[in-house]
Amino acid sequence: MFYVPKNAIYKRIPRRKFLELGGGVATALGAGSVAVGLSSVVTRSPVQAASSDDAKWKQYSGTKLVFMSENTPPSFAIRENLKPFYDLTGIEVEILTDDLPVVQQKVGIDLRSGKADFHLNYVQDKPIGAPFADYFANLNDFINDDTLPQDPDGMGADAWFENFLDVCGTMYTRDRLIAFPYDSAVACTFYRQDLFEQHSPDFEKEYGYRMEFTKDTTWKNVYDFAEFFKKLRAAGQDVPYGYAQHQGSFAWTAQLDIQRLMYAHGQWTEFDVDDKLGSKEPGPTRWGDESSIFLMEKWKELASVAHPDNLANDTLQLNTVYQAGQIAMQVQYHEFAASIEDEKTSRAAGGKTAYAPCPKGEASWIKNGGQAVNGTSCGIGGIGINNNASDDLKRAAYLFAMWSTSKETQYNVLKGVGGTPTRKAVMDMPGVKEARQRPTDMPNALTFDAVYDYGIKDPHFVLGPKIPEANEYYQIILTEVQKCISGQQDPAATCESIRDQVDDMNDI
């Protein structure tokens, strides 16, 4: 320390000078923030119902919009090809992409704070749509507005694949429509047809039926297949494991994974509510009932014959494991077919993989008296409009929402990077029907029979649970099911713990 005499005289800054300095800094910051805040732009040329379509498309020429999206193939492809939209409307669109959890946070902050930094949002059905449903604009207002252009194929439920508009657009009420289906991830079974055919004779000798995958293949069969491959490995044969679950760290897909098994057996759902609408007050959960405990036991048995890294792999890692030839079968989302069929990166490419609907419920495993179905879960990503934006910005945003989900745009994405259409009309576009068979230049189309012709239809499709605390629910499921699979708690205790936490979350 410096030596400072006790009677030292300090030179102090006078209060007036201090206030002057503070005021100067505050003024500079204020002026700066006002200047940068003026950077968003909306311009409008008035149109009427009788105006031409061209005038209606161009009424917001010069406007700038921001779309916050998950990093999915359609957003990458559309971002690279925005010129047609700009030529059509004169509107400039910035597409920002991030991982889904980051998008959830950013969009959530924007919506709940009453701001509109992102005029358009990626509305992933349950993770974003369910908690933030009240913050999105009602798209019905724009569909019925004759001063806006409309898609010739329509924007109603009939334009989209069965249930898709309900999955992402309808939350808690049919009075409001919060999103149009933008892309889709629907579960189906990917399996190594080459290995199934090779080992089917040995399997049949031991289990008494052929090892093949059809729409009638049950979860019990899946267990048998996985057990068979595991036995072969134990006997020293060079074969992959039979099966693996999505029980890694990504809570949403872990929940969807077990949901498929539960729904397949008597269409079991978590709450006694309309699955297509969901509910803000879902009431007591069914977790802990006889069905859930029995099926949790079966889930644990399936885990016991799965790949040993079962608890480390969420959806993305599991797909990589399958690509690497480490498992012979996975229930996976159909958007992943493009990566499976890429011969540069996948050992399962080149006609080795076949696609089938999700496994069906095993009749003897049904405890609630319901029907056995091919429980098919999904994530339908919608595009919605931030209700905090001004009326003109919302109308301009509608133009992009409509264009980005048009059949032409979806067709281009499907051809380019392997999209997953949501509009029925895309199926009739040139080459799509042919692409469902090998050889194909649209590998995702190989899944269309299993997904669009079967899995998404009633009674197989499970849409929910649509509840405001959907993300909290997923985390509870992941945590408790991981404990069960790892042997830390038994299936009954797992279901009861889930029940207690979920009911507590819903104030039951």
Place this chain on the structure above:
Amino acid sequence: MAERGAAAQLRWAVFSILAIAVTMAFLFPIYWSFSQSLRNPLDTFTVAGFGIPWVNFEPTLGNWIDQVGTPETMHALYNSTVISIAAAILALLLGVPAAYAVARFQFRTWKNQDITIWFLSQRILPPVATVIPFYLIMRTFNLLDTHLALILINATFVLPFVVVILRQTFLELPVELEESALVDGASYWTAFWRVALPLAAPSMAATGLIIFAFSWNEFLFAVAISSQNVITIPVHIAGAVDTRGVQFWFMGVRAMVAVIPPVLIALIAQRYIVRGLTMGAVKG
């Protein structure tokens, strides 16, 4: 005497083995990334042994060629470089005078030790607790997805290191040198600028390198604040996970690209970094 020598040799051998084992454990992820970066994507999980190139698999530079030249990788490298250097400079500009003040002047309302502990407490605070407040602040000032936002945030979080490390440096310098300058008519500022600062330069360099590395590796705020324009190299590495699965081959290349600049700097300035890290380790 001979027994004592044998015991010393044994102790040396045990420590050496332990040191090698620990070093290998720390180096293994880097080695694994390197090995992945040279593999054909089809060989991601199928290579036997320790994944030694030419021994366990035929290496390829295909992944490097695919990745290193891409605009995304170059842009991420550029962003990381700009943000890390600017954050380090800003933190030094603010932190060096603060460290000097805490080391040389007696504060009255808050004691010097309290101020030092307050600086330290900024490192104890979990960064994740401040992500949303920072996000909101940056949004208010329209700074999302800008270099300035990440420079300010990184500078905030490395500032305590600067203050704590350099405070100890200034304490170790003989105060008489500066007092001599004061006796000769120098102001406090001149004593700081002309006498203390040149003597502390090696420690400042070491501290600068350490905080550069911290900013270079920062992921949490980078992923929250960036969307497109200021994606840094750690966020770029994480971007190898997408709807095509985990592209380990690209992740390996990106990880190696990310590691190379800090490692080169560390090798060049190894002596100063050790000094910077050990400064204050024995004195409070």
